[in-house]
Amino acid sequence: MAGFDKVVSSYEEAMAGLEDGMTVIAGGFGLCGIPENLISEIKRKGTKGLTLVSNNCGVDDFGLGILLPDRQIKKIIASYVGENAEFERQMMSGELEVELTPQGTLAEKMRAGGAGIPAFYTATGYGTPVAEGKEEREFDGRHYILEPAIKGDFAIVKAWKADRYGNLVFRKTARNFNPLAATAGKITVVEVEEIVEPGELDPDHIHTPGIYVNRLILGTFEKRIEQRTVRSDA
Amino acid sequence: MALSREQLAQRVAQELQDGYYVNLGIGIPTLVANYVPEGMEVMLQSENGLLGMGQFPTEAEIDADLINAGKQTVTMATGASIFDSAESFAMIRGGHVDLTVLGAFEVDVNGNIASYMIPGKLIKGMGGAMDLVAGADNIIVTMTHASKHGVSKLLSNCTLPLTGKGCIKKVLTDLAFIEIKNGKFHLLERAPGVSVEEIVKLTDGELVIEGAIPEMKF
Numbered sequence: 001m002a003g004f005d006k007v008v009s010s011y012e013e014a015m016a017g018l019e020d021g022m023t024v025i026a027g028g029f030g031l032c033g034i035p036e037n038l039i040s041e042i043k044r045k046g047t048k049g050l051t052l053v054s055n056n057c058g059v060d061d062f063g064l065g066i067l068l069p070d071r072q073i074k075k076i077i078a079s080y081v082g083e084n085a086e087f088e089r090q091m092m093s094g095e096l097e098v099e100l101t102p103q104g105t106l107a108e109k110m111r112a113g114g115a116g117i118p119a120f121y122t123a124t125g126y127g128t129p130v131a132e133g134k135e136e137r138e139f140d141g142r143h144y145i146l147e148p149a150i151k152g153d154f155a156i157v158k159a160w161k162a163d164r165y166g167n168l169v170f171r172k173t174a175r176n177f178n179p180l181a182a183t184a185g186k187i188t189v190v191e192v193e194e195i196v197e198p199g200e201l202d203p204d205h206i207h208t209p210g211i212y213v214n215r216l217i218l219g220t221f222e223k224r225i226e227q228r229t230v231r232s233d234a
Numbered sequence: 235m236a237l238s239r240e241q242l243a244q245r246v247a248q249e250l251q252d253g254y255y256v257n258l259g260i261g262i263p264t265l266v267a268n269y270v271p272e273g274m275e276v277m278l279q280s281e282n283g284l285l286g287m288g289q290f291p292t293e294a295e296i297d298a299d300l301i302n303a304g305k306q307t308v309t310m311a312t313g314a315s316i317f318d319s320a321e322s323f324a325m326i327r328g329g330h331v332d333l334t335v336l337g338a339f340e341v342d343v344n345g346n347i348a349s350y351m352i353p354g355k356l357i358k359g360m361g362g363a364m365d366l367v368a369g370a371d372n373i374i375v376t377m378t379h380a381s382k383h384g385v386s387k388l389l390s391n392c393t394l395p396l397t398g399k400g401c402i403k404k405v406l407t408d409l410a411f412i413e414i415k416n417g418k419f420h421l422l423e424r425a426p427g428v429s430v431e432e433i434v435k436l437t438d439g440e441l442v443i444e445g446a447i448p449e450m451k452f
Contacts, residue, residue, distance in 0.1 A: 029283075079360060079362070080361040122327065128396045175317070225298050
């Protein structure tokens, strides 16, 4: 690596420095746009006691779900979980701490974390279990709760295309939480399907500027589909 | 007769207006897309980051990078746009979505809604539901009026953990179309062949009945 070149050549190098007890923010929605090889690398490393911030927690044998059997996740902050049996077992037994967070609040927490905003007021969750222990305030007759931002020691991100400088382009709904996660990591690691030379991406079409990206790696992806739904009249 | 799932969707579809941006929850709300009136343009928002959701793909069109909030493979309608999750919820929280349709376990006379958790049984999370109910002005809740055992889901006070407080104004059940105002349920319409008495019997919260209650039309 030299200058702005963010490309690394191995997954080991990509996740170097990840230690027990760290917080990792992951992009993805369901199994769509998840950094699947970076997750596999965390499994291989065997890092434990992690706090994971991700909209979901994968399925039993794919995505973040693969970190469950070896008890690598201590706590997960997510909006919708329980698509896998091991997750449910660990949550019910208290082995895994789960902080359910509304999806929009979760996205905004990442955005705020990456933008230097320590907390924000939102109407989402007012008067619900989510509001417990949080400051409440009224603006123009409406009730809001104060939600703290989230930052990660690492952010793991999946993009479609990048140039060597780490400028990123996402594809379709695989974008989801990825651009937000990218801003909120002290070390942001991105895996992509294609890496081009600087100047080859139209600057007007870049979704995430390279300033947020620390390491970039070229991967191959399974892209498993969670709910394969087709129309019959075709 | 209680409304079928399809009839519930059909009745909700009558509330659509040309040019509406609409967010449909999982389950019955999703079916509303099948009943958009001819000649009317409606754009569906999927909170994972798609405005202009199209129909399900053919086998050849399937794309792992293109799903809806229910994680189903979908296509994009003409004029669709894609954005990240924060932008998606900026639309929702900023009140830019014209109509939101979602399901619930319980609603009460104060417009409270419980839809995401049954302690000890179902703890999967709220997904985007808390954002949707807090951010939208025009929300229709679709649900069955009572449980299989005849226990009302339209209550004086919700018993389950809340998804949102004081945010629901319209509820369509398999028996009735109800408005919530001033701390009371108001009966607007009844399902064809369902009597006012039947609805009263299965409504736990205070229900106001003014004049003759019309049957829903399909």
